[in-house]
Amino acid sequence: MVKYQEIANELRNQIQEGVYKAGEQLALEREMCEQYGVSRITIKKAVDQLVKEGLVVKRRGSGTFVKSLANEDVHDISMANQFSGFSKVFEGHKVSTKVVRFDIIHPTAEVAEKLNITTDDFVYDIVRLRQVDGSPVVIEYTNMPIELIPGIKREVLEKSIYRYIEEQLHFKIQSAHRFIRALLPTPEEEELLQIEHGTMPILEVEQVAFLDDGRAFEYAKAHHRGDKQVFRVVSIR
Amino acid sequence: MVKYQEIANELRNQIQEGVYKAGEQLALEREMCEQYGVSRITIKKAVDQLVKEGLVVKRRGSGTFVKSLANEDVHDISMANQFSGFSKVFEGHKVSTKVVRFDIIHPTAEVAEKLNITTDDFVYDIVRLRQVDGSPVVIEYTNMPIELIPGIKREVLEKSIYRYIEEQLHFKIQSAHRFIRALLPTPEEEELLQIEHGTMPILEVEQVAFLDDGRAFEYAKAHHRGDKQVFRVVSIR
């Protein structure tokens, strides 16, 4: 662990434990330099991390201040803005997966463009129903180029494709570009998600995911039951 | 404009104009130092900006590479992750506002906690219907402490509260913490948004917005017609 992360963690803990309360001013950057025995740029990197997480604001000419956050929001704030696959989000719960479809097809023109391949290439065409603690939560429609992500078997789908990519293929996942919408479920989706007709919308998360060399490796649409998923973001000017 | 922003803009333009294509490697950081006549940290800050925007990836030991993005996504990428009020988003369109409610009340316990005030304080209680080019698009439910944001009149509501806060009160808006969900509209909302019953979901954006001194100044829920709004995010590991 590098210095600026350690300092960021320490400051985050102090805020979450109430050492610094809502609205209070943090120690000055030049003071923290002495306190931690590091240079000012290192302190800046640490505090900038907290700004990105949404815990504090910096004002040139004044100082750094803790945001007036509700108690509940102070504690799980560092989870916002974060990238993670489905299995990761529900760690600790009993997650099961039903593979609804598992084929190889030519991608549509739209998917081909998103993945930077041609419609002559091949992609997996995967549909999975995810259940958490026995209740259906989300349907995931996934396309991945077989050339980039070879060797996917049914047992991989039943666990985590991301874990397979990182642990078996030794790729690193870098980012995801997401579009979020509200939709109504199709009749098939109502059945899979156990929704009584007309009583529940779908939160759609469309995403293109990227490896750390910049290649797009996944085009996916996740259709979440409206009552089971909330998407969280901290937007800074 | 500072150096690192100018360099970031120049690099972004080069990528958008195809000087650097998908998958290609950018000049090395040490090369760019000479090219632009700046130090390495300045180059790093510029390139890190593009990483945050989702245009490139950096790999220690290898270099910096342009992401394999679809053409459409390369060009408006810098708009993602950004904070902006409603009026800003629809700049250039004919926006009209119908003030449905404009009262002053005590906040609910939930809202009071989010705004860091008590239920004995007062907040504006505002409901507005926003129309773009004549079509209803979103209903905004807004609470703001009257003490922090005094002097709001009906004509402010019909334009932009944010512009009033920045231009009249001379506050700066720093950030918004958002929760995004899918909902079904209430009968009243169906009427206001001209939705035929049961044919369209709502994309709810719940947010607490903050001034640059860290104070929460707004609790709002925006209920967007499902067909009129997409929320866009770039998530990085």
Place this chain on the structure above:
DNA sequence: GAGTGGTCTAGACCACCCC
């Protein structure tokens, strides 16, 4: 005017990737 964070320098060493 005093004090804050923002930017920038010129250099060093480290962790990691690829040959």
Place this chain on the structure above:
DNA sequence: GGGTGGTCTAGACCACTCG
């Protein structure tokens, strides 16, 4: 082993806030 980006230093000056 050679080259990449990541971190860090010790210092300087600038832009801004506030009394």
